Amino acid sequence: MKKLLIGNDAVARGAWEAGVRVVASYPGTPSTEITECMAKYPEPHVEWSTNEKVAAEVAIGASIAGARSMSCMKHVGMNVMADPMFTVSYIGANGGLVFCVADDPGMHSSQNEQDSRHYAKASKIMMLEPADSPECKEYTKAAFELSEKYDTPVIIRLSTRVSHSQGLVELCDRVEQPLKDYEKNPAKNVMMPGNAIKRHVVVEERMAALAAYAEECPFNTTEVNTDKIGVITSGVAHMYAKEALGDKVSYLKLGMVYPLPEKLIKDFVAKHEKVVVIEELDPVIESHCRALGLEVVGKDAFTLLGEYTPTMIKKVVLGEEGAEFAEIGETIPVRPPVMCAGCPHRGTFYVLKKLGLTVSGDIGCYTLGAVAPLASVDTTVCMGASVSGAHGMAKARGAEFNKKLVAVIGDSTFMHSGITGLIDIVYNKGNNTVIILDNSITGMTGHQDNPTTGFTIRKEPTKQVDLELLAKAVGVERVVVADPFDLKDFERVVKEETEADEPSVIIAQRPCALLKTVKYTGHCKISDKCKKCKLCMKLGCPAISVRGDEVVIDETQCNGCGLCVNVCPFGAIEKED
Amino acid sequence: MTKNIMIVGVGGQGTLLASRIIGNAVISEGHDVKISEVHGMSQRGGSVVTYVKFGDAVYSPVIDRGEADIILAFEMLEAYRALPFLKKGGKMIVNTQRIDPMPVITGAMEYPENILEKLSAKADITSVDALSIAKAAGNTKAVNVALIGVMAKNTEIAYDVWEKVLRETVPEKFLEANLKAFKAGYEL
Numbered sequence: 001m002k003k004l005l006i007g008n009d010a011v012a013r014g015a016w017e018a019g020v021r022v023v024a025s026y027p028g029t030p031s032t033e034i035t036e037c038m039a040k041y042p043e044p045h046v047e048w049s050t051n052e053k054v055a056a057e058v059a060i061g062a063s064i065a066g067a068r069s070m071s072c073m074k075h076v077g078m079n080v081m082a083d084p085m086f087t088v089s090y091i092g093a094n095g096g097l098v099f100c101v102a103d104d105p106g107m108h109s110s111q112n113e114q115d116s117r118h119y120a121k122a123s124k125i126m127m128l129e130p131a132d133s134p135e136c137k138e139y140t141k142a143a144f145e146l147s148e149k150y151d152t153p154v155i156i157r158l159s160t161r162v163s164h165s166q167g168l169v170e171l172c173d174r175v176e177q178p179l180k181d182y183e184k185n186p187a188k189n190v191m192m193p194g195n196a197i198k199r200h201v202v203v204e205e206r207m208a209a210l211a212a213y214a215e216e217c218p219f220n221t222t223e224v225n226t227d228k229i230g231v232i233t234s235g236v237a238h239m240y241a242k243e244a245l246g247d248k249v250s251y252l253k254l255g256m257v258y259p260l261p262e263k264l265i266k267d268f269v270a271k272h273e274k275v276v277v278i279e280e281l282d283p284v285i286e287s288h289c290r291a292l293g294l295e296v297v298g299k300d301a302f303t304l305l306g307e308y309t310p311t312m313i314k315k316v317v318l319g320e321e322g323a324e325f326a327e328i329g330e331t332i333p334v335r336p337p338v339m340c341a342g343c344p345h346r347g348t349f350y351v352l353k354k355l356g357l358t359v360s361g362d363i364g365c366y367t368l369g370a371v372a373p374l375a376s377v378d379t380t381v382c383m384g385a386s387v388s389g390a391h392g393m394a395k396a397r398g399a400e401f402n403k404k405l406v407a408v409i410g411d412s413t414f415m416h417s418g419i420t421g422l423i424d425i426v427y428n429k430g431n432n433t434v435i436i437l438d439n440s441i442t443g444m445t446g447h448q449d450n451p452t453t454g455f456t457i458r459k460e461p462t463k464q465v466d467l468e469l470l471a472k473a474v475g476v477e478r479v480v481v482a483d484p485f486d487l488k489d490f491e492r493v494v495k496e497e498t499e500a501d502e503p504s505v506i507i508a509q510r511p512c513a514l515l516k517t518v519k520y521t522g523h524c525k526i527s528d529k530c531k532k533c534k535l536c537m538k539l540g541c542p543a544i545s546v547r548g549d550e551v552v553i554d555e556t557q558c559n560g561c562g563l564c565v566n567v568c569p570f571g572a573i574e575k576e577d
Numbered sequence: 578m579t580k581n582i583m584i585v586g587v588g589g590q591g592t593l594l595a596s597r598i599i600g601n602a603v604i605s606e607g608h609d610v611k612i613s614e615v616h617g618m619s620q621r622g623g624s625v626v627t628y629v630k631f632g633d634a635v636y637s638p639v640i641d642r643g644e645a646d647i648i649l650a651f652e653m654l655e656a657y658r659a660l661p662f663l664k665k666g667g668k669m670i671v672n673t674q675r676i677d678p679m680p681v682i683t684g685a686m687e688y689p690e691n692i693l694e695k696l697s698a699k700a701d702i703t704s705v706d707a708l709s710i711a712k713a714a715g716n717t718k719a720v721n722v723a724l725i726g727v728m729a730k731n732t733e734i735a736y737d738v739w740e741k742v743l744r745e746t747v748p749e750k751f752l753e754a755n756l757k758a759f760k761a762g763y764e765l
Binding site: 002004007030109132163165166167168212236239243244310311314322323324325326327328333334336337339365372373444446537540541542544545556557559 | 682
């Protein structure tokens, strides 16, 4: 039976068919659906871990204990889990161990555009790269086999267009894999110098064996159509090339992107007058070709930036233009993402902006607090950096600066890596104010549970981390819970806490408006009491706009959260049922 | 020959579900199909673009400028933005809904005037008040299915196939309103 699946669901299907027993991940676009889909299958243990490092370690432990296991993440999540990854390369795999990483060329939902193929090379771990949904399933299944055969972790590399494109996938049954025996084996599993020195030798032998395998790997395929132009591709770039170039060129499609084959590439290059390497992001395959002394066209003709398109490829390789198209002929407004109508963060950022505070920001929906009109967030680096970064800012600029400084971080992000920063503040005598934006869910990635929600990925009730107690337990004595929609009170709390000469935590508590449990009713309406002061426009609510001279609320956009009612100084906004 | 359908709108309007309904209708006709979706940040009230491509063998999941046979636009400004993607001789179906983007809300830019007239001058467009159709059908969220109804008439896929896919895709409690909205769109 064939079914339409996004690449991520196909990866999950492949892992399930391969008999995976433990899957642990932290959400991150574009990788999130792999693990969500995994949780629809009853057999494996599936979890949202607190962060990618923890998730990878859960998978590593399960592998050592004999189970096929997997951990999935977005590209920047691989940075977080890089520490165990580099060392488990030495340990290898007992039960098949697969890491699945999704890059985001074009940065649809990311803070950078890094190319995770560098990690394969740096950590000496085999990497496969599927180009569409059927390959996602096939490669993932094979990854478990290869992991066990070569005693190595295997990385599956995806990109946004592979993760989030649907294709027809042939479904097969699950083949149960019995647990492999677990035997205490410190020489392999305890990585201290004496053991690791010996294991490094094994790693290099394995790399040689994998390099030999790359020459015959069924995922590295050649299609010869001409002796004029050959293209070397991998991943979705291959699909773009096929569409753009058809049978006018020959193809060497590399499904195994680390280690790369030598002879296969040399033979392919030798058969063609000109060879073009087509790969999004960094020149990884191209550099390999050049190191082999081969003359190829690569980033000298293609960009290092963003996603490729068939038209771009057609132009570079064949010198042909794309299809004719109509121009718009005027500059039109962009439509950047915004906080949803009813978003609890809107109240928080309205107050922070009003108070003119410096805001050390973090990763989540609330990163949108950086855009107009709220334009409140000053910095965003990575998960957790709001808390530790604010500490650094305060230490650099002193007590007065700190009184106008807050860190903002979501509940899930705080669990991920904010708590360590908070401990650092307390330990190192910082006085920062940290606002935990507790919207009862992991929002941006599409509503995943986390340790503060009280539910597992399978929606089973579980222990719930109490943020208030947690902050107190690490030594923060000033912990205040406040509602960001009670603007007056929230402003008072922020003023008091930033004035205090000790560390403080404000838990801004109001659930995400998109949660099914949140039942705002009716909608807001502007009455004839409106003085057109446009203070409500400062909220940046997508439902409120100006048409001609009138301020209006779009019923289809408004969910009746009532924040604008609280903002209007003339009582001109009313709630209707 | 690959047929390309592009669906554009504003995050939250139900474009993703629309692409899945179209995709499932297409596969029941035995085509190869690829659908490219957008998840994550850009869904938060931003411009959302999904592609449905079908034919004997589909490679690239994305549609380039000048290559869309049909553009299904859920909002006027997004229709205008998508104009360069329309194939010469292609068809655009435009919902007459207007949703102001943030640069317009903050007053930094103006919402373009007379979009429908400007589009008509350059392309074959059908404008539809899908919100009214959805309201009349009993659920304002059925805008997406009303628009699919309008589009369905421009495909070779039979009415029954669409209805079957809707029954399989739409949750029971919204099904009646969605079937009504689809029919109203189809018969427009």
